[in-house]
């Protein structure tokens with residue numbers, strides 16, 4: 001009897017310990033046992049690159065730092081370039097690619113840009129600093145989905161001020177598109193937290209995020225949706241947009257449309273006044289990726305050098321460190337650009353025409369694709 005009781009206590013203790021162990025690893029991130037080494041990850045990435053016929057780029061595990069791991073255990077890679085040179089007082093850039101996993105040419109662009117500044121043209125790193133995150137959403141990349149493996153759009157999940165109030169209702173208003181689900185809580189996803197943390201850590205002067213397939217360049221930040229009475233910083237920010245367009249061999253047209261709860265344009269451009277340029281490549285075709293790089297290379301490298309906040313100005317958000325400023329616009333009703341306003345000549349005619357031909361809702365839906 002005595003022995004049996006002891007056994008019973010032991011067994012109970014065992015069961016309780018087991019339950020505790022099971023309960024412990026439940027976090028938002030991957031179980032550590034799932035985490036892939038950078039080398040194993042890059043091997044899988046390189047296999048995909050090969051399948052796409054991308055023979056001139058390679059994922060080199062030694063080249064990247066790891067922010068954290070995705071739910072499927074894939075490392076979230078990034079690297080800083082140009083920060084070691086004390087003479088480099090150029091602007092700090094943050095470049096994000098592969099935020100949406102199925103927009104593959106975006107990843108090609110970041111890989112080529114990395115190669116370009118490391119090997120083809122390292123002298124350019126005297127003029128700017130850049131932080132590159134080449135595959136922000138690796139789970140989506142492997143599964144060929146826009147969202148991550150939790151089914152969440154990591155460009156709708158950033159902790160913007162309007163998230164709690166508007167994220168769900170905006171998603172519902174647009175037919176609850178499962179590709180654009182913002183999640184149940186802002187910042188719930190490691191891929192969106194990475195974007196926010198890189199911004200916090202490096203305080204970039206500007207951000208370029210590469211997407212597809214809308215074929216335009218959207219701008220969020222100082223001077224957003226404003227065409228006259230621009231102050232200097234707004235002028236410079238918009239000038240850079242038109243300049244990227246002008247140097248892109250007609251690949252992207254400079255347009256300006258609204259951002260969303262939890263989107264980077266809102267989090268960085270609107271709330272933090274960081275000029276944020278979303279490059280939308282014209283298609284998601286992997287076979288077009290090299291052409292896109294050829295068309296954009298000059299424009300991108302030139303943009304990296306450009307100081308939106310020049311010597312006279314600093315980003316008021318960084319200066320104040322007082323948290324996000326009041327949002328510029330929080331109205332998420334579908335809107336078309338105000339075509340009566342003075343729109344720069346460079347704004348695409350077809351987009352403007354389309355906005356006139358379609359109802360506001362149709363046009364907005366088109367832009368949201």
Ligand SMILES: [Zn+2]
Pocket residue numbers: 099100103211212
């Ligand atoms: Zn996208």
